[in-house]
Amino acid sequence: MEITKQTIEELHKKITAKELSVRELVDAYIKNISENNEELNVYLTVFDEAYINEQVLMAQKKFDDGEATLLTGIPLSMKDVICMKGLRATGGSKILENYKATYDATVISKLTEHTPVFVGKTNTDEFAQGASTENSAYGVTKNPHDTERVAGGSSGGATASVAAEMAVAGLGSDTGGSIREPASFCGVVGFKPTYGAVSRYGLMAMASSFDVISPTAKTVRDAEILFNAIKGKDDFDATSLDVTKEIKPVKKIGVPYSFLKEGIDEDVKTVFDTNIETLKKAGYEIVDISIPMIEKALAVYYVLVPAEVSSNMSRYDGVKYGEKIEGKDLEDTYKKTRGQLLGKEVKRRIMLGTYVLSAGYADQFYRNAWKVRTKIRENLATVFTEVDMIAMPVAPTPAFKIGEKANDPMQMYLNDIFTVVANVAGIPAMSIPAGSVSRDEKSLPIGLQLIGAHGEDMTLFEVGKKFESAL
Amino acid sequence: MTNVDIKHLANLARLELTEDEVTAYESDFESILEYIDQLKDVDISDDTPIEGAGMRNVFREDKDEVASGVNKEALLAEAPKTRNGYIEVQKILNTNSD
Numbered sequence: 001m002e003i004t005k006q007t008i009e010e011l012h013k014k015i016t017a018k019e020l021s022v023r024e025l026v027d028a029y030i031k032n033i034s035e036n037n038e039e040l041n042v043y044l045t046v047f048d049e050a051y052i053n054e055q056v057l058m059a060q061k062k063f064d065d066g067e068a069t070l071l072t073g074i075p076l077s078m079k080d081v082i083c084m085k086g087l088r089a090t091g092g093s094k095i096l097e098n099y100k101a102t103y104d105a106t107v108i109s110k111l112t113e114h115t116p117v118f119v120g121k122t123n124t125d126e127f128a129q130g131a132s133t134e135n136s137a138y139g140v141t142k143n144p145h146d147t148e149r150v151a152g153g154s155s156g157g158a159t160a161s162v163a164a165e166m167a168v169a170g171l172g173s174d175t176g177g178s179i180r181e182p183a184s185f186c187g188v189v190g191f192k193p194t195y196g197a198v199s200r201y202g203l204m205a206m207a208s209s210f211d212v213i214s215p216t217a218k219t220v221r222d223a224e225i226l227f228n229a230i231k232g233k234d235d236f237d238a239t240s241l242d243v244t245k246e247i248k249p250v251k252k253i254g255v256p257y258s259f260l261k262e263g264i265d266e267d268v269k270t271v272f273d274t275n276i277e278t279l280k281k282a283g284y285e286i287v288d289i290s291i292p293m294i295e296k297a298l299a300v301y302y303v304l305v306p307a308e309v310s311s312n313m314s315r316y317d318g319v320k321y322g323e324k325i326e327g328k329d330l331e332d333t334y335k336k337t338r339g340q341l342l343g344k345e346v347k348r349r350i351m352l353g354t355y356v357l358s359a360g361y362a363d364q365f366y367r368n369a370w371k372v373r374t375k376i377r378e379n380l381a382t383v384f385t386e387v388d389m390i391a392m393p394v395a396p397t398p399a400f401k402i403g404e405k406a407n408d409p410m411q412m413y414l415n416d417i418f419t420v421v422a423n424v425a426g427i428p429a430m431s432i433p434a435g436s437v438s439r440d441e442k443s444l445p446i447g448l449q450l451i452g453a454h455g456e457d458m459t460l461f462e463v464g465k466k467f468e469s470a471l
Numbered sequence: 472m473t474n475v476d477i478k479h480l481a482n483l484a485r486l487e488l489t490e491d492e493v494t495a496y497e498s499d500f501e502s503i504l505e506y507i508d509q510l511k512d513v514d515i516s517d518d519t520p521i522e523g524a525g526m527r528n529v530f531r532e533d534k535d536e537v538a539s540g541v542n543k544e545a546l547l548a549e550a551p552k553t554r555n556g557y558i559e560v561q562k563i564l565n566t567n568s569d
Contacts, residue, residue: 102545235536238529299507310484317485319560324551330561331485339487347488348499351480355500356507358483368510371519410502 003028004165008222011168012070015063022060022073026052026117029075033119033166040142040151042160043120044080045088055117062115070225071114077161077170080121081128082213083202084108091204092124092136092154095322095341105202106237107171107213107230114229119167122157126343128173128206129309130154131181131415134406135345142402143185146442149399152182159186159216169217169226175206176301177394177419179214180431180449184394187433187445189464190216191223194455195426196241198227199234207308208239210301210423220432220464227457243455250463253279253450254289254387263417264396268446271435272393275448275467279391282470284463287387292379294421296372301420302413303356303369310353313346348409377425384453389463391450392418394431398444418449428457432464434471475500 003011003025014020030052037043059073078084081091083101085108090096104112111118125135133141133156141156143149144164151160155172158179162170163186172179174192183190191214198213205211215226234240255276260269276286318324318337325336342350356365383390395415405412422429434448448467452460477496481488488496543556552559 099549102542102549235531238531293513296510296513299510302503303507303510318551319558321546321549322551326561329565330563332487333561334485335487338485339481342486344492344495347481347484347486347492348496350484350486351477351496352500352503354480354484355475355504358480364511365507368513368515369507371515372510372513374519375513375515409499410506413503413506 004032007219008070008074008168008217008225011074012068012072015073016068022056022063022117025073026056026075026119029119029166029168032164036164036166039147040144040160040164041123041139042141042157042164042166043077044090044092044123044138044157046120047087047118052117052119055115059115059117069114071111071116071229074116074168075119076111076116077120077122077158077167078108078118079124079155079158079170079172081124081173081204082107082171083204084118084121087121089121089204090138092126092128092133092138093342093346094137095316095337097323099322101202103202106199106234108202110230122155122161122170122172124157124172125154126346127204127313128154128175128178128211129345129349131177131412132400132405133157134402135343137343140402143399145187145444146399146440148440149401149444150185152185152395152399154178154182155190155214155216156182156185159183159188159190162186162188162216162218169215169222171226171230172214172216173203174212174214174423175210176305176416176423179216180419180429180447181395181415183216183431184445184447185399187436188216188218189220189223189433190214190431190447191227192422192429193227193231193457194243194428195423196239197231197243197428197457199232199237199240201234201236205312207305208312209308210305220430220461220468223430224461244457245455245459247458247462248388248456250388250459251285252287252387253284253389253391254287254383255391256291256294257288258290259294260393263414264393265398265437267437268393268395268397271437271446272448275434276391278470279467282466289383289387289390291376291383293372293376294379297376297421297424298413298417300369300372300376300424301416302352303365304373306349306353307357307366308353309346309349310351310357313342313350316342345409373424376421380425380427381453389450389452389460391448394418394447394449398437398439398446422451425454427454428452428460430460430464432467434467475504
């Protein structure tokens with residue numbers, strides 16, 4: 001089998017048996033990057049030869065010394081909202097066009113212990129705000145399955161890097177579906193951990209009570225290997241937790257059928273129905289569930305996220321770091337720098353957040369949204385006493401065409417309808433390649449979403465693997 | 472619900488917008504606010520906590536894990552304007568009393 005189609009464990013075995021060198025492995029991926037990056041726009045930064053060579057030598061030495069772990073020598077991509085010391089980190093924004101991170105994110109420090117080979121930084125909607133990478137200041141990432149379509153977002157660069165075999169696996173982030181939706185569109189696995197299971201230290205903040213660094217990979221097992229390497233409590237992130245519980249037996253999988261009646265593409269629904277049959281054949285009992293207030297999750301999301309965005313984006317002021325456009329006085333400098341260097345969606349969310357937090361509206365919107373969020377969490381906790389897991393589609397459609405939704409923010413937001421629930425509740429969820437639909441004579445991948453109870457990340461991997469092998 | 476003053480919000484958020492942007496945001500806001508308005512009708516008791524997500528105020532001792540000044544040069548190197556080891560900004564207070 002071609003090197004670039006193999007899983008982490010297969011590659012590890014081959015390098016250990018000296019059937020493959022780290023150099024050969026990395027070269028195969030670098031070749032794909034140099035041939036396809038210009039067309040697909042997956043990487044905003046491809047690391048220079050010297051840095052890659054240095055990592056290759058260190059990784060090979062670890063194998064030669066018998067100290068290699070599963071991730072040693074594995075080519076990985078990092079979403080450009082994750083800081084790596086001394087390396088460019090744009091966040092997909094003009095305002096950080098020449099910014100070099102001054103420290104490593106905790107996930108980078110943890111991965112570095114395994115000596116993988118970081119190959120580059122992947123494209124993202126500006127500060128992870130979007131569902132298609134069309135909000136990147138550096139252009140859209142094209143879908144490897146049909147270059148007229150988006151790869152999804154905001155981690156579209158991350159999932160496309162795996163789909164186009166330009167990295168074995170990668171890290172993105174998920175605030176409202178940003179790893180799962182592009183994973184579904186690109187035909188790869190995207191795993192959003194329990195909130196807090198992975199430290200956010202060194203992740204450019206978007207909406208801090210929702211953001212989670214999230215792996216993407218070819219297989220569920222590969223995503224699990226990455227997750228195991230990055231999870232855990234971290235002194236640098238007060239919201240991080242050792243939350244992941246032991247694997248528990250799963251019998252019942254709930255499907256909120258009444259929630260899936262409207263606003264979903266017929267072909268996507270057909271794929272989902274087939275997936276449910278597959279789960280039944282794999283031995284799971286499917287239960288029709290209702291989750292009270294689930295239909296409010298998207299409204300909750302689009303109040304609380306802009307509120308947190310408006311606060312988090314205040315750091316981009318042209319003073320401490322990043323680009324600056326000087327005005328006649330300090331206030332004018334702030335306004336020019338932010339007005340001209342932040343993109344359309346980021347400004348939209350900053351103002352929306354400013355609005356929902358302003359006196360007179362904060363009760364009606366912000367506080368009410370938090371209360372509904374609490375209710376949804378409670379309702380889900382109850383549901384998880386009746387079923388062990390929930391299955392839903394990932395996105396209501398397959399990958400859409402570039403430009404199709406770019407001028408209608410509400411249509412773009414509705415794309416997140418099935419994914420935001422897990423972020424609102426802080427629970428783990430995964431998109432697994434589950435089928436395909438045909439559009440314009442092209443086959444477009446569709447994912448199945450599995451959602452677990454709080455802290456049941458490991459159980460989610462188990463069910464994910466069973467579904468994967470039952471396909 | 473309508474007639475959101477985009478210019479006022481932009482000023483509060485320190486964003487300079489063009490007239491075209493203001494017009495576009497006015498129409499975006501209409502549809503977004505109409506959508507999130509559904510939260511108004513949710514029947515939620517007043518004692519439902521707004522502090523959720525398993526989060527509480529989290530404190531820890533400040534153990535001085537990082538020695539003072541060790542990151543100074545690296546951080547200053549990223550600032551748009553510096554002078555003598557400080558970040559340089561335009562003056563904040565207007566000395567005219569108008």
